[in-house]
Amino acid sequence: MEITKTAIISVVGRPNVGKSTLTNKLVGRKVAIVSNKPQTTRTRITGLLNKDGCQYVFLDTPGLHKPRSRLGDYMVKVVEDTVSEVDAAALVVEPVANIGAPEESLIRQIEAAGIPAVLVINKVDTVKNEALLAVIAAYAARHDFAAVVPVSARTGKGLDALLSEFEKFALEGPQLFPEDMVSDQPEKQVAAEVIREKMLLLLDREVPHGVAVGIEHMETREDGLTEIHATIYCEKASHKGIIIGKGGAMLKKIGELARRDLERDLGGKVYLNLWIKVKEDWRNNQYQMRNFGYQDE
Numbered sequence: 001m002e003i004t005k006t007a008i009i010s011v012v013g014r015p016n017v018g019k020s021t022l023t024n025k026l027v028g029r030k031v032a033i034v035s036n037k038p039q040t041t042r043t044r045i046t047g048l049l050n051k052d053g054c055q056y057v058f059l060d061t062p063g064l065h066k067p068r069s070r071l072g073d074y075m076v077k078v079v080e081d082t083v084s085e086v087d088a089a090a091l092v093v094e095p096v097a098n099i100g101a102p103e104e105s106l107i108r109q110i111e112a113a114g115i116p117a118v119l120v121i122n123k124v125d126t127v128k129n130e131a132l133l134a135v136i137a138a139y140a141a142r143h144d145f146a147a148v149v150p151v152s153a154r155t156g157k158g159l160d161a162l163l164s165e166f167e168k169f170a171l172e173g174p175q176l177f178p179e180d181m182v183s184d185q186p187e188k189q190v191a192a193e194v195i196r197e198k199m200l201l202l203l204d205r206e207v208p209h210g211v212a213v214g215i216e217h218m219e220t221r222e223d224g225l226t227e228i229h230a231t232i233y234c235e236k237a238s239h240k241g242i243i244i245g246k247g248g249a250m251l252k253k254i255g256e257l258a259r260r261d262l263e264r265d266l267g268g269k270v271y272l273n274l275w276i277k278v279k280e281d282w283r284n285n286q287y288q289m290r291n292f293g294y295q296d297e
């Protein structure tokens, strides 16, 4: 396929609205981890799609929230930086007729950047069609969106219509990424994120939010087995106990689920070795954050 144009789209919104689910569905592959807990995505993740001569570059971002740690400050900065350097923004919202503080702040950023924006009303599988009219009216009164598209990132409903809206922002130009690429994340980062996703799935409250994963070693041997040595960093000794679980059961479960996903992604056997370390309050320590890859470029 010859790529002649590119559309760079930032995917923004409050935490938990389905930005990463949407990005994955558009790309057709899982490039960003997803969970039912807010603040799952911590950094910018590029998802790529090539279709009908156009390369779509989706920039999935952390959910915009009121930061309570240095990590939170970093996440908010990622959103701010991403909004201004794109052809258009996709503002993803819940199907509720009420513009909240995160949406208001994002609309302001979009207006300040002077970029066109598409309002993406997600999770329409959870509401009746009639309810959407009030949502559309509320947002249309606040900002002149280039388009309003109700979708379900979960079922895929409305995504063709959404893509054709994005295509209108495409610019002629050289191809930015190779055609077989779906994300710009290094393999180690993907592995670390998969492990973090399983902790978001299996652990409650503050524990998974205070976790970071470092990949010490990752190597695919000649026989096809990929060996991964990872360290889970948590904030408190009490969290360490919870992550390990009774008789090591929780850690085993995290490792099993992560390994299954990684084997599917890598298309081969995986040996996954998990260690746990406590790094007190790392979310407020710039040096530690940098070590985990949460740093300004």
Ligand SMILES: Nc1nc2c(ncn2[C@@H]2O[C@H](COP(=O)(O)OP(=O)(O)OP(=O)(O)O)[C@@H](O)[C@H]2O)c(=O)[nH]1
Binding pocket: 013, 014, 015, 016, 017, 018, 019, 020, 021, 022, 033, 034, 035, 036, 037, 038, 039, 040, 041, 042, 061, 062, 063, 064, 122, 123, 124, 125, 126, 151, 152, 153, 154, 155
């Ligand atoms: N019913 C329904 N649920 C959805 C839809 N899209 C996403 N979800 C769910 O919403 C939750 C959050 O999804 P994510 O994709 O992680 O949301 P996010 O906006 O990336 O969240 P952060 O990274 O924390 O900002 C998950 O439980 C998803 O399964 C949808 O279209 N319909």
Ligand SMILES: [Mg+2]
Binding pocket: 019, 020, 021, 032, 033, 034, 040, 041, 061, 062, 063
């Ligand atoms: Mg996300």
